[in-house]
Structures are given as C-alpha cells and as structure tokens.
Amino acid sequence: MIGRLNHVAIAVPDLDAATKTYRDMLGGAVSQPLDQPEHGVTVVFVDLPNTRIELLHPLGDGSPIANFLARNPAGGIHHVCYEVSDIIAARDRLTAGGARVLGDGEPRIGAHGNPVLFLHPKDFFGTLIELEEV
Numbered sequence: 001m002i003g004r005l006n007h008v009a010i011a012v013p014d015l016d017a018a019t020k021t022y023r024d025m026l027g028g029a030v031s032q033p034l035d036q037p038e039h040g041v042t043v044v045f046v047d048l049p050n051t052r053i054e055l056l057h058p059l060g061d062g063s064p065i066a067n068f069l070a071r072n073p074a075g076g077i078h079h080v081c082y083e084v085s086d087i088i089a090a091r092d093r094l095t096a097g098g099a100r101v102l103g104d105g106e107p108r109i110g111a112h113g114n115p116v117l118f119l120h121p122k123d124f125f126g127t128l129i130e131l132e133e134v
C-alpha cells in the first residue's frame with residue numbers, strides 16, 4: 001500500500017542555521033523559506049535525488065510542532081511521509097486494522113496541495129507517519 005518516501009520532516013529551533021547547515025555543510029539544494037500559516041509552520045525544502053527533507057519551524061501561536069520542539073529543544077525528526085495512491089482506501093484499511101488516524105479522520109490538504117492524513121505514533125513504533133495521496 002505505501003509507496004515512495006515523499007519526505008522526512010525535521011523540526012528545527014533555528015531555521016536559518018539549519019538551512020545554512022544543509023546548504024553549506026551538507027551541500028544540499030535548499031529552497032527559500034515558505035510560510036504555511038494554515039499549517040503553523042515555515043518550511044525550507046531540501047531536494048535530494050530520491051526524496052526531500054523538510055526543515056520545519058513553528059509559525060504563529062499554537063503551531064503543531066511547538067510542543068515537539070519544547071520536548072526536543074535541539075530539534076529532531078518530526079515525521080516521515082509515505083505516498084499512497086488512494087488515501088481513503090488507505091485510511092479505511094488502517095482503521096480496520098486498529099490504527100488511529102489523528103484529528104477527525106478526514107484527509108486535509110497538505111503542504112503540497114494533496115490530501116494528507118497523520119497516523120498516531122504509538123501505533124507505528126514511535127514514528128509520526130503522514131500519508132499523502134499522490
């Protein structure tokens with residue numbers, strides 16, 4: 001059911017410093033910072049040949065990654081995103097198997113304009129999983 005690794009999202013306490021590290025030390029192709037107020041984050045994309053890294057920084061009050069950074073002040077991997085071809089079919093298969101979908105269980109439009117869902121990390125070995133319909 002799951003397909004390509006769409007991205008790995010890393011929450012960072014200092015977006016400028018993290019961007020410089022990925023660009024200058026790691027030699028990555030980094031984007032300009034992109035504010036995504038509807039998701040409460042500012043994102044820098046790092047394009048890799050086979051996937052993408054997303055550097056996430058909180059934007060505004062109540063950012064979904066604020067608590068994560070409070071618990072992980074140096075930053076850390078926040079979630080991984082797998083592609084699926086049919087997000088409703090994926091959700092129904094997962095919930096039938098006992099997995100918990102975060103929020104109201106309905107896909108919403110994610111950072112790339114496609115429907116996404118998040119799965120409870122306690123059901124997946126401590127990893128927050130995003131599914132994106134591509």
Ligand code: CO
Pocket residue numbers: 007009054079081111130
């Ligand atoms: Co994501």
